[in-house]
Amino acid sequence: MAEFWTGYLLPLILILAKILLFVVPLLVAVAYVTYAERRIIGAMQMRIGPNVVGWFGLLQPFADAVKLLTKETVLPTGSSPVVFFLAPMVTFSLAMIAWAVIPVNEGWYIANINVGILYLFAVSSLGVYGIVMAGWASNSRYAFLGAMRSAAQMVSYEVSIGFVMISVLLTAGTLNLSEIVMAQKGLWFFIPHFPMFVIFFVSVLAETNRHPFDLPEAESELVAGFMTEYSSMAFALFFLGEYANMIMMSGVVTILFLGGWLAPFDIAILNAVPGIVWFALKISFCLFLMIWVRATFPRYRYDQLMRLGWKVFLPLSLIWLVATAGFLVYTGRVPV
Amino acid sequence: MIVASLAFYLFSFIAIVSALNVILQRNPVHSVLWLILTFFNAAGLFLLLGAEFLAMILVVVYVGAVAVLFLFVVMMLDINVAIIREGFMKYLPVGAFIGIVLLVELALVFGGWAMAPEAQSLRLAVTPDMAQVPNTEALGLIMYTQYVYVFQAAGLVLLVAMIGSIVLTMRRRPGVRKQDISTQVNRRKEDTVEIVKVPVGKGIA
Numbered sequence: 001m002a003e004f005w006t007g008y009l010l011p012l013i014l015i016l017a018k019i020l021l022f023v024v025p026l027l028v029a030v031a032y033v034t035y036a037e038r039r040i041i042g043a044m045q046m047r048i049g050p051n052v053v054g055w056f057g058l059l060q061p062f063a064d065a066v067k068l069l070t071k072e073t074v075l076p077t078g079s080s081p082v083v084f085f086l087a088p089m090v091t092f093s094l095a096m097i098a099w100a101v102i103p104v105n106e107g108w109y110i111a112n113i114n115v116g117i118l119y120l121f122a123v124s125s126l127g128v129y130g131i132v133m134a135g136w137a138s139n140s141r142y143a144f145l146g147a148m149r150s151a152a153q154m155v156s157y158e159v160s161i162g163f164v165m166i167s168v169l170l171t172a173g174t175l176n177l178s179e180i181v182m183a184q185k186g187l188w189f190f191i192p193h194f195p196m197f198v199i200f201f202v203s204v205l206a207e208t209n210r211h212p213f214d215l216p217e218a219e220s221e222l223v224a225g226f227m228t229e230y231s232s233m234a235f236a237l238f239f240l241g242e243y244a245n246m247i248m249m250s251g252v253v254t255i256l257f258l259g260g261w262l263a264p265f266d267i268a269i270l271n272a273v274p275g276i277v278w279f280a281l282k283i284s285f286c287l288f289l290m291i292w293v294r295a296t297f298p299r300y301r302y303d304q305l306m307r308l309g310w311k312v313f314l315p316l317s318l319i320w321l322v323a324t325a326g327f328l329v330y331t332g333r334v335p336v
Numbered sequence: 337m338i339v340a341s342l343a344f345y346l347f348s349f350i351a352i353v354s355a356l357n358v359i360l361q362r363n364p365v366h367s368v369l370w371l372i373l374t375f376f377n378a379a380g381l382f383l384l385l386g387a388e389f390l391a392m393i394l395v396v397v398y399v400g401a402v403a404v405l406f407l408f409v410v411m412m413l414d415i416n417v418a419i420i421r422e423g424f425m426k427y428l429p430v431g432a433f434i435g436i437v438l439l440v441e442l443a444l445v446f447g448g449w450a451m452a453p454e455a456q457s458l459r460l461a462v463t464p465d466m467a468q469v470p471n472t473e474a475l476g477l478i479m480y481t482q483y484v485y486v487f488q489a490a491g492l493v494l495l496v497a498m499i500g501s502i503v504l505t506m507r508r509r510p511g512v513r514k515q516d517i518s519t520q521v522n523r524r525k526e527d528t529v530e531i532v533k534v535p536v537g538k539g540i541a
Binding site: 008080083113114115118119121122125126128129132133136144148151155158175303304307 | 339365
C-alpha cells in the first residue's frame with residue numbers, strides 16, 4: 001500500500017498540480033489577450049475600446065464569458081452532431097496540450113522530453129483538424145469554404161515552419177526545448193538567424209489564422225468562415241482555442257529565437273529577475289507584434305497567400321537550411 | 337510497470353476498435369476520422385516501446401499531412417454509400433478468397449522465419465547502445481553511416497515521384513489571368529502612362 005502511495009498516487013497528484021499551475025494562468029492570460037487586443041487596436045485607431053465594465057474595462061473578458069455561457073446552443077439541421085461538437089473541443093485541447101513541454105523557466109515544465117520540438121510541431125500540425133471538422137460538420141457553404149481554405153493554408157505554411165525549426169535545431173544541436181534555450185546563452189538565435197525569425201513569425205501568423213492571413217474567417221466574404229454555425233460555449237471554445245494558440249506559438253518563437261527565460265544581457269541585476277518574468281515579457285512582445293500587424297495590414301488575397309508560402313518562404317528557408325549546415329560544418333562548429 | 341501494461345492494453349484496444357470502425361462506418365468522412373484515431377494509438381504504442389522519434393514522426397507525417405489530404409479529398413467527393421453496398425454480396429466470395437490466401441501466405445512466412453547468424457552479428461555491430469544515446473541520435477547514427485546509400489536511394493525514389501506528380505499536373509492553360517509581382521514592381525511610369533497636351537476644342541483622334 002505504501003508503495004502504491006509513493007509510486008503512483010503521489011506522482012499523479014504532483015502532475016495534476018503542475019497542470020493546474022499551467023492551465024489556470026494560461027486561461028487568465030487568454031482572457032486578457034482578448035482585452036489587450038481590443039484596447040491596443042482601439043488606441044491605434046484612435047478609439048477608446050472597452051472601458052466600461054470594471055476599472056478601465058478590466059472585467060470585460062469575464063462579462064463576455066458570462067454572456068456567451070448564457071446563449072443558446074444551436075445545432076444546424078443536417079449537421080453531423082458528434083463531429084460538430086468534437087471540433088471546438090479538439091481546437092481547444094490541442095492549444096492546451098502543447099504547453100506540456102514548454103519550459104517557462106529553468107526546470108519549470110510539466111514534461112521534459114527529448115523530442116520536445118517535434119512534439120510541438122506535431123501538435124501545431126493537428127490544429128487544422130478542428131477547423132476542417134467544424135467546416136464539414138456544419139453543413140453550410142460558408143463554413144465549408146472557410147475550412148477548405150484553412151486546410152490548404154495551414155498545410156502550406158507548416159512546411160516552411162519545419163525548415164526554419166531544423167535550421168535552429170542544427171545550431172542548437174538538440175531537440176530538447178530546455179537545451180535549445182540554454183544553447184542561446186550569450187547569443188539569442190534571432191541575431192544569426194534573423195531572416196528565419198521573420199519567416200517564422202509570418203508563418204506563425206498564417207498557422208494561427210491571424211491577420212493578414214485570416215482568410216478562413218474572412219468576414220467580408222465568408223460571414224465567419226468555419227465558425228459561422230457555432231454559438232454559445234462551442235463558439236467560446238473556438239475563440240479561446242484561437243487565442244491560446246496565439247500564446248502558444250508566441251512561446252515557441254520565444255524559445256526558438258528569443259532565448260526563452262534568459263535575461264537580455266548577462267548582468268547581475270537582470271539575472272536577478274526571475275526567468276518566468278522574462279519569458280512572459282517576451283511572449284507579450286510577440287503578442288503585441290501580432291496585434292500590431294492586425295491593425296496595420298490589409299488581408300491577403302488567397303493566391304497571394306499561396307504564392308508567398310510556396311514560392312518565397314519554402315525556397316528561402318531551404319536555402320538558409322543548407323547554408324546553415326554548410327557554415328557549421330565548414331567552420332567546425334557542429335554541436336555534438 | 338503495471339501502468340505501462342495498462343497503457344499498452346488501452347492503446348491496442350482503441351487501435352483495434354477504431355481500425356474496425358474505419359471499414360464499418362457508412363460515412364467516408366467518419367472513416368477517415370477513425371483512421372486518425374488509429375494512427376494516434378499506433379503512435380502511443382511506439383512511445384511505450386521507447387521509440388519517441390518514430391511516434392512523433394508518425395503523428396507529424398501521417399496525421400498532420402497524409403490524413404489531412406485524405407480528409408480533403410473525401411470531403412470533396414460525393415460518395416453514395418448505398419451504391420457501394422449493392423455489390424457487397426456479389427464480391428464477398430472473391431474478397432474472402434483473397435483474404436484467406438494472404439493470411440495463409442503470412443502464416444507460412446512467419447512460420448518459417450529464421451535469421452542467419454551472420455546477419456544477427458552484423459545488426460548488433462551497428463546498433464548504438466540505447467542506454468547511452470537517445471533514440472533520435474541512435475537512428476541518425478545508423479541511417480547516416482551504415483545505411484547512407486540505401487537512405488539516399490529512398491530519397492531519390494521520392495524525388496522521382498515528386499517530379500512526376502509536378503510534371504503530370506503542370507499544364508499551360510490559355511486565357512488565365514495571373515498576377516506577376518515582379519512585372520508589377522518593375523513597371524515604370526514611362527512604359528505605361530503617356531501625357532498628352534490636348535488642344536482646346538480639338539481633342540485627340
